[in-house]
Amino acid sequence: MLNYLWGFMILIGIVVAAFTGTMGEVTNTAINSSREGVEVCIKLLGALAFWMGIMGIAEKSGLINVLTEKIRPVLRFLFPDIPDGHKAQKYIATNLIANILGLGWGATPPGLLAMKELQKLNLKKDEASNAMCMFLIVNISSVQLISINIIAYRSQYGSINPSEIIGPSILATLISTLTAVVYGKIMERRKRV
Amino acid sequence: MVPVIVMGVLTYGLLKKVNIFDVFVEGARKSVNTILTIMPTLIGLMIAVGIIRVSGTLGYIERILKPLFAFTSFPSELIPLTILRSISSSASLGLVLDLFKQYGPDSFIGRFVSIMMGCTETIFYTMSVYFMSIGIKKTRYTLSGAIIANLAGVVASFYITLWIFGK
Numbered sequence: 001m002l003n004y005l006w007g008f009m010i011l012i013g014i015v016v017a018a019f020t021g022t023m024g025e026v027t028n029t030a031i032n033s034s035r036e037g038v039e040v041c042i043k044l045l046g047a048l049a050f051w052m053g054i055m056g057i058a059e060k061s062g063l064i065n066v067l068t069e070k071i072r073p074v075l076r077f078l079f080p081d082i083p084d085g086h087k088a089q090k091y092i093a094t095n096l097i098a099n100i101l102g103l104g105w106g107a108t109p110p111g112l113l114a115m116k117e118l119q120k121l122n123l124k125k126d127e128a129s130n131a132m133c134m135f136l137i138v139n140i141s142s143v144q145l146i147s148i149n150i151i152a153y154r155s156q157y158g159s160i161n162p163s164e165i166i167g168p169s170i171l172a173t174l175i176s177t178l179t180a181v182v183y184g185k186i187m188e189r190r191k192r193v
Numbered sequence: 194m195v196p197v198i199v200m201g202v203l204t205y206g207l208l209k210k211v212n213i214f215d216v217f218v219e220g221a222r223k224s225v226n227t228i229l230t231i232m233p234t235l236i237g238l239m240i241a242v243g244i245i246r247v248s249g250t251l252g253y254i255e256r257i258l259k260p261l262f263a264f265t266s267f268p269s270e271l272i273p274l275t276i277l278r279s280i281s282s283s284a285s286l287g288l289v290l291d292l293f294k295q296y297g298p299d300s301f302i303g304r305f306v307s308i309m310m311g312c313t314e315t316i317f318y319t320m321s322v323y324f325m326s327i328g329i330k331k332t333r334y335t336l337s338g339a340i341i342a343n344l345a346g347v348v349a350s351f352y353i354t355l356w357i358f359g360k
Binding site: 005006009010012013014016017020022025026028029030032033034036037038040041042044045048049050051052053054055056057058059060061062063105108111112115116118119125126127128132133136137139140141142144146147148150153154157158159160161162163164165166167168169171172173175176177179180183184187 | 194198211213223227228235236240242248253281304310312314319322326330331333337342343353354
């Protein structure tokens with residue numbers, strides 16, 4: 001998908017540039033943007049190293065496991081079809097906690113394991129179960145509370161107070177996730193066709 | 194918020210007798226791999242975004258889509274991003290950084306975009322990865338739910354930015 005999107009963007013851009021006479025700018029921008037990409041990453045490394053270091057401690061000390069246990073009641077509400085204590089719960093919890101803490105990349109492996117477990121519980125093997133739909137919708141609504149990346153990018157581009165968006169972000173993400181949960185619950189009550 | 198979390202984690206780690214500095218370094222080391230993985234992707238995407246901006250393509254797209262949003266006070270400069278956000282994380286990131294460059298991260302647009310990025314996710318990529326891993330094609334209400342959730346996020350971000358930071 002990204003292959004087409006990326007190729008498309010550049011090809012269309014160059015074609016339009018030919019018409020608008022901005023070919024020179026295109027070359028300049030290719031060079032400047034690539035340099036900028038490197039700069040952004042190097043600067044991001046600092047914030048990321050810090051955050052992943054802290055989260056490493058949280059993991060090693062068992063704090064993540066404690067949090068995972070704590071959100072069990074939430075999981076029972078969101079996923080009533082999963083028998084309590086089933087492995088799927090643990091994987092879903094790990095995935096959600098990782099996302100909440102802004103460790104998106106760490107969330108995918110447990111997420112995939114969760115899907116595997118959910119498929120074992122799935123009665124119609126070729127169709128998504130209610131739990132799967134709810135899991136995906138909640139994931140896509142983004143449960144991330146602290147986006148350390150965005151804060152780092154803001155700082156790089158000269159923001160006076162990069163972390164001012166933390167509070168509003170939490171509010172916005174709560175709203176989107178709440179919407180997801182409500183929608184999921186409504187759709188669950190409808191009969192599966 | 195962040196200092197509170199750091200304090201909590203470090204305290205808990207010390208109580209559990211974890212070698213917090215060693216573990217910190219170990220975790221921090223992983224970030225190097227992450228960055229190395231992200232970097233080529235980001236370079237590619239920033240070049241693509243730069244080209245479509247500088248050539249005027251983005252301007253044309255905005256102009257075409259503008260009438261659809263004319264009845265709202267939604268800034269038309271952000272229409273490409275809100276659509277792209279559901280499609281590709283890296284492409285939208287490239288666009289976000291571009292918008293930071295143009296308008297500054299503390300402008301209305303800069304703040305709205307920052308908040309919006311944190312409460313939305315890519316739809317198609319996430320769905321394909323998760324469902325394909327178990328071979329399911331009939332996704333029922335997942336797609337509609339995802340679109341509605343992201344839409345709610347965008348709208349919420351807009352009004353929250355307006356309310357807290359003003360225009």
